[in-house]
Amino acid sequence: MRSPRMRELVNLGFVGALTAVGFLSVYTARQQQIQSTSLVYAGILLALFVLAHVAVRAGLPKADPWLLPLSALLSALGLIEVYRLDPVLARDQSIWIVIGLLGFLALIFVVRDHRRLEDYKYLLGASAVLLLVLTMTVGTTINGAKLWLRVGGVQVQPGEFAKLLLVLFLAGYLREKREVLAFARHRVLGIGIPALKHFGPLVLMAGMSLGVLAVMNDMGTALLLFGIFLAMVHVATGRRAYTVLGMGAFGAGSWAVYHTTAHVRERFDVWLNPWPTPRTSGYQIIQSIESIADGGVFGTGLGKSFQLVGTPPHPVIPAAQTDGIFAVWSDEVGLAGAAALLLIYLLFAYRGFKIAAVADDGFSKLLAAGLTFAFSLQAFLIVGGVTRLIPLTGITLPFVSYGGSSVVSNFALLALLLMISHRAAEGRT
Amino acid sequence: MNRQINGLFRLCAAGFAVLITMTAYWQIWAADSLAVRKDNARLVYRQLEIKRGLVFAADGHTVLAKNRAQRRDGFTIYTRVYPFHGLFAHALGYNTIDQGRSGLELSYNDFLTASNSDLSTELSNLGDTLRGITVTGDNLVTSLSVPTQKAALTGLAGHRGAAVAIDPSTGRVLAMVSLPTFDPNLVVQNFARLNRPSSGSPLLNRATQGLYAPGSTFKTVTATAALDSGLYTPSTTIDAFGHCIGPPQFPIFAPLCNAGTESFGPISLSTAMTYSVNTVFAQVGLKLGSSRLSDYMHRYGFYAPQTLDYPSDEVVTSGRYQSGRRLGPLQQLDVAREAIGQERLSVTPLQMADVAATIANGGERMRLSLVDRAIAPGGSTAYSAHPAPLQRVMSAASAQELTTMMENVVDEGTGTAAQIHGLHVAGKTGTAETGVRNVYTAWFIAFAPVVHPKIAVAVVIENTPLFGGQVAAPVAADMIRAYLNSGVAQ
Numbered sequence A: 001m002r003s004p005r006m007r008e009l010v011n012l013g014f015v016g017a018l019t020a021v022g023f024l025s026v027y028t029a030r031q032q033q034i035q036s037t038s039l040v041y042a043g044i045l046l047a048l049f050v051l052a053h054v055a056v057r058a059g060l061p062k063a064d065p066w067l068l069p070l071s072a073l074l075s076a077l078g079l080i081e082v083y084r085l086d087p088v089l090a091r092d093q094s095i096w097i098v099i100g101l102l103g104f105l106a107l108i109f110v111v112r113d114h115r116r117l118e119d120y121k122y123l124l125g126a127s128a129v130l131l132l133v134l135t136m137t138v139g140t141t142i143n144g145a146k147l148w149l150r151v152g153g154v155q156v157q158p159g160e161f162a163k164l165l166l167v168l169f170l171a172g173y174l175r176e177k178r179e180v181l182a183f184a185r186h187r188v189l190g191i192g193i194p195a196l197k198h199f200g201p202l203v204l205m206a207g208m209s210l211g212v213l214a215v216m217n218d219m220g221t222a223l224l225l226f227g228i229f230l231a232m233v234h235v236a237t238g239r240r241a242y243t244v245l246g247m248g249a250f251g252a253g254s255w256a257v258y259h260t261t262a263h264v265r266e267r268f269d270v271w272l273n274p275w276p277t278p279r280t281s282g283y284q285i286i287q288s289i290e291s292i293a294d295g296g297v298f299g300t301g302l303g304k305s306f307q308l309v310g311t312p313p314h315p316v317i318p319a320a321q322t323d324g325i326f327a328v329w330s331d332e333v334g335l336a337g338a339a340a341l342l343l344i345y346l347l348f349a350y351r352g353f354k355i356a357a358v359a360d361d362g363f364s365k366l367l368a369a370g371l372t373f374a375f376s377l378q379a380f381l382i383v384g385g386v387t388r389l390i391p392l393t394g395i396t397l398p399f400v401s402y403g404g405s406s407v408v409s410n411f412a413l414l415a416l417l418l419m420i421s422h423r424a425a426e427g428r429t
Numbered sequence B: 001m002n003r004q005i006n007g008l009f010r011l012c013a014a015g016f017a018v019l020i021t022m023t024a025y026w027q028i029w030a031a032d033s034l035a036v037r038k039d040n041a042r043l044v045y046r047q048l049e050i051k052r053g054l055v056f057a058a059d060g061h062t063v064l065a066k067n068r069a070q071r072r073d074g075f076t077i078y079t080r081v082y083p084f085h086g087l088f089a090h091a092l093g094y095n096t097i098d099q100g101r102s103g104l105e106l107s108y109n110d111f112l113t114a115s116n117s118d119l120s121t122e123l124s125n126l127g128d129t130l131r132g133i134t135v136t137g138d139n140l141v142t143s144l145s146v147p148t149q150k151a152a153l154t155g156l157a158g159h160r161g162a163a164v165a166i167d168p169s170t171g172r173v174l175a176m177v178s179l180p181t182f183d184p185n186l187v188v189q190n191f192a193r194l195n196r197p198s199s200g201s202p203l204l205n206r207a208t209q210g211l212y213a214p215g216s217t218f219k220t221v222t223a224t225a226a227l228d229s230g231l232y233t234p235s236t237t238i239d240a241f242g243h244c245i246g247p248p249q250f251p252i253f254a255p256l257c258n259a260g261t262e263s264f265g266p267i268s269l270s271t272a273m274t275y276s277v278n279t280v281f282a283q284v285g286l287k288l289g290s291s292r293l294s295d296y297m298h299r300y301g302f303y304a305p306q307t308l309d310y311p312s313d314e315v316v317t318s319g320r321y322q323s324g325r326r327l328g329p330l331q332q333l334d335v336a337r338e339a340i341g342q343e344r345l346s347v348t349p350l351q352m353a354d355v356a357a358t359i360a361n362g363g364e365r366m367r368l369s370l371v372d373r374a375i376a377p378g379g380s381t382a383y384s385a386h387p388a389p390l391q392r393v394m395s396a397a398s399a400q401e402l403t404t405m406m407e408n409v410v411d412e413g414t415g416t417a418a419q420i421h422g423l424h425v426a427g428k429t430g431t432a433e434t435g436v437r438n439v440y441t442a443w444f445i446a447f448a449p450v451v452h453p454k455i456a457v458a459v460v461i462e463n464t465p466l467f468g469g470q471v472a473a474p475v476a477a478d479m480i481r482a483y484l485n486s487g488v489a490q
Helices: A004-029 A038-059 A067-085 A087-111 A114-138 A158-182 A196-216 A219-237 A240-260 A262-272 A283-295 A325-358 A362-386 A404-428 B002-029 B031-035 B041-048 B085-092 B103-107 B119-131 B146-156 B215-228 B269-274 B278-288 B290-300 B335-339 B349-360 B396-412 B473-485
Strands: A140-142 A145-151 A154-156 A186-188 A191-193 B063-072 B075-081 B139-142 B161-167 B172-179 B237-242 B264-268 B319-322 B325-327 B364-366 B371-375 B381-384 B389-392 B426-433 B440-448 B455-464
Touching (some): A004 A067, A038 A067, A067 A087, A067 A325, A114 A145, A158 A219, A158 A404, A219 A362, A283 B041, A325 A362, B002 B031, B063 B085, B085 B172, B146 B161, B146 B172, B146 B455, B146 B473, B161 B473, B215 B426, B237 B269, B237 B278, B264 B278, B269 B278, B269 B396, B278 B335, B290 B349, B349 B364, B349 B396, B349 B426, B396 B426, B426 B473
Antiparallel strands (some): B237 B264, B426 B440, B440 B455
């Protein structure tokens, strides 16, 4: 049988071929508008992931062989579409991938064992809270949502990192408290409630995500953080009552925010019916849907769809390179390509949960499950948003969307999952 | 914990399955209906790839709107160029990506983009698109006369106001000017400034959307009702009771006076028209009664959207208004004041031009039109306007009597400033109060020649200290002269 690393390399080879074909397609379709640097990008991207492969070979030889190629594939698809929209952004995105890779290497070679992070769970949890509080107080408001933090000329989206920190904290905290949490001390309304001191930090975290919604007007991050919270409490305790209670609390909180925050109310109303305001509040979602619909079953072809207007050319879908990237992708490769992209996420989720299932300690299990769920939920929220399944929120499609914070945090997430899978496989031999 | 982890995976799988279903819904089931939605940017830009039809003046060769080809992101797109800048801005409207379109560019968009059409044109366009050949729209020949339009713009220069000219026998609109005007070539660049309140609303077409008290020009409508109902003849004598009439002798809310210090005794209806005697027309209004007056307003087209081949939301209905809201014809009001064009009457210049045109046309109101014909790229006629009578407003005899009365207005009355050497002109002045002392809305409606009229005109000037006969009548005369000298009228 092939070793995991050989399998990974072969998979990366396939990804490399697909990437080259993708960039070549965009180049052929748009050679009047762009220069022939496209294949260079394919080369750079492949080289970076081969480098990651070499690092994994050295640091985590027994790690899962699927996650790295799947991430490479997602990055490639994203970079192709970002390049198609604006070659300058693709250059920036490549730089972010390099930085993300440096973080990836740091985690593998400096932290080496994810279990060491368990000791710092309160520090990590506090950092998550601090990041969010900083954003709420000194953050920059863009499009009515306060989700940016300016650090030395670079815009950072703290929500992307808070997501990872929250999972790390919850994995550590719940590993320690899951027995006491599962044990009911008092009964309130027929629901067993454990002692408040064990429950307090969790309620704080839950309140935090609602605060994110109310103060930052960032529905995407709020949903993401709360979803992670509920999922991890569920995995740790197996108690359905907590999930029901949590959803009830979130529902009530959302209702209150809907009635007090104009921005949230507008987003929600536009979701229910965007058609009366096609030029203002409904513009983004209508452009998304019409772009998706334009793709049909097989799409217009890479680089051939209608995306750019005006001089200088800008995307017709607002935030096409971030929120709207799935719409652009669906337009160019149709339902076939859109379904394929979603299946890549499902495969990633499958490998991630498998890692959680075979991991032998509670912290690793909770961490792997939490990270995988965070990754999947984020993809679900934004794709659901642009397809008008749920209200559109401003979060990124992991590895695909343009954005530095997103790329760096997703590389960290990938590194952690690979570390867990490596330790689990090592423990078995 | 593995049971829960398994559950989470199943939840994710279900979630992604729903997402694929949702995407499939848009891409398969909803795709066709979304593709043709007006807000679909693809549709808008595909229209830009169409070479829009040219727009010509009535002479058939002066180009009012043409195209400039541009390369943009790999496509050739066409943007509009209007060689006359502000001269035809309101009649033609504009065609932009960012601010949409208006005027004829909007109402004839289907012809201009060759998407009007029957299946064969549709198929040939589809073929063209597939072969990468540019689709060319139909050209429009309007009824607009360049000299008349220029005379109106020059005459109104420095004022806010509007002017409309109509060919009475066909209903063709010969001129439509609104001031302040704007340059339709720069409408996107200047959009914010054009919409600033201080700019005087240049994008508003005052000719079709401006609502003004008609003042004494409305006496033509009152006179129509008086003559056509048989209650009056031009020689019927009415006592003007000096300078003012008022309660308790007359059932009116407040004293009603003649302009300036004018004072009259018993005079004929015709004389009252010549000198625009309010105290006489107020009594005529009282005798006719509100419902009879309303009836004639209906016949003239008040209370209904004007029939014009122009976007329906850019034509405002004339009638009784209060605080911006249109009142029904049966609302209680001071009919004496309405008969002299005050009270709550608000009318558009287009409506008053239509009144003049109807009288000129022997009492028959015609359907109004701005476009004479649309010509397909092959040279065949895709559309042709035919003169269509809409309604007989009054008998030909009443129209003849009214014409003579209006001729007297220009010959010896309040409208002498509209006299044209060697030509008989019929007209009526109007000077409506605005609520501010010595600030008026000045009007003049006219038609000429008196026998076989070729042109009917309405001119309105906002916020002027001068009377309609002083400031609006000369503009009307200039327009009539320009049109009759242009040779088109023969």
